[in-house]
Amino acid sequence: MSEFELMIRRQDREQIWIDRFTVEERPGMTVLEALFHVQEKIDGSLCFRYSCRGAVCGSCAMLINKVPRLACRTQVSEVKDETTDEPKDGVASIKPSEIIEGRNGILVEPLPNLSVIRDLIVDMDHFYELVDSIKPWINSDAKEKATLMEPSMQIQLEKYTNCILCATCHGACPAAARNGEYLGPAALAKAWRFHLDPRSKEKDRKELAKFINSDSGVWGCDVVYKCVAVCPKKVTPTQGILKLRGKME
Numbered sequence: 001m002s003e004f005e006l007m008i009r010r011q012d013r014e015q016i017w018i019d020r021f022t023v024e025e026r027p028g029m030t031v032l033e034a035l036f037h038v039q040e041k042i043d044g045s046l047c048f049r050y051s052c053r054g055a056v057c058g059s060c061a062m063l064i065n066k067v068p069r070l071a072c073r074t075q076v077s078e079v080k081d082e083t084t085d086e087p088k089d090g091v092a093s094i095k096p097s098e099i100i101e102g103r104n105g106i107l108v109e110p111l112p113n114l115s116v117i118r119d120l121i122v123d124m125d126h127f128y129e130l131v132d133s134i135k136p137w138i139n140s141d142a143k144e145k146a147t148l149m150e151p152s153m154q155i156q157l158e159k160y161t162n163c164i165l166c167a168t169c170h171g172a173c174p175a176a177a178r179n180g181e182y183l184g185p186a187a188l189a190k191a192w193r194f195h196l197d198p199r200s201k202e203k204d205r206k207e208l209a210k211f212i213n214s215d216s217g218v219w220g221c222d223v224v225y226k227c228v229a230v231c232p233k234k235v236t237p238t239q240g241i242l243k244l245r246g247k248m249e
């Protein structure tokens, strides 16, 4: 069994520091399991969020070697040697080697662009408010007949309904980093999904278009595809944003 170093950015109110833990790697071990090992065997004060452990709930999103990822689906073996100077697809405020000093290991930090509550737990309220602001639902009349949907439309919608609201896209987004008002990739991907949905009413579609037609909406995107690169469910927010731009009057 080999060992690796797990470096974790800790935070308690204003105090921020890096803790280093030596962890024995087991075959198939995920970063989430490594965090459990630290919490259960070494330091019970370590805080992180998780629920399903199966890449379904989106709770365990964090920055792993500077890339927003789900800890439960990231294998230790995939990332423990990522100690290069080159930042990966995600946000690179500090290069891994500045902290790792050339040693093999994994650097884990909280998701960027959201405030930290404690250690690896970020406050998701702002992210959820942004998503809610586009009113991501269908206003249907209970008396209406069921709407039949073409299978091809269902396939188009599925590309966006697969979102698990993990906020990895938000953590990777340079526009969200600059502008706290920016709706962000997850909300705008949902906007495209509800624009596209044949069950949406024209009045709601127009209202949504008016709401997102701004520098904090579709025009705020840098079109650098970082959200697309990190999405664990292969949702493509940038493509949705570009399609929405084409619908703006």
Ligand code: FES
Residues within 6 Å of the ligand: 049, 050, 051, 052, 053, 054, 055, 056, 057, 058, 059, 060, 061, 070, 071, 072, 073
């Ligand atoms: S614990 Fe649910 S997605 Fe990782």
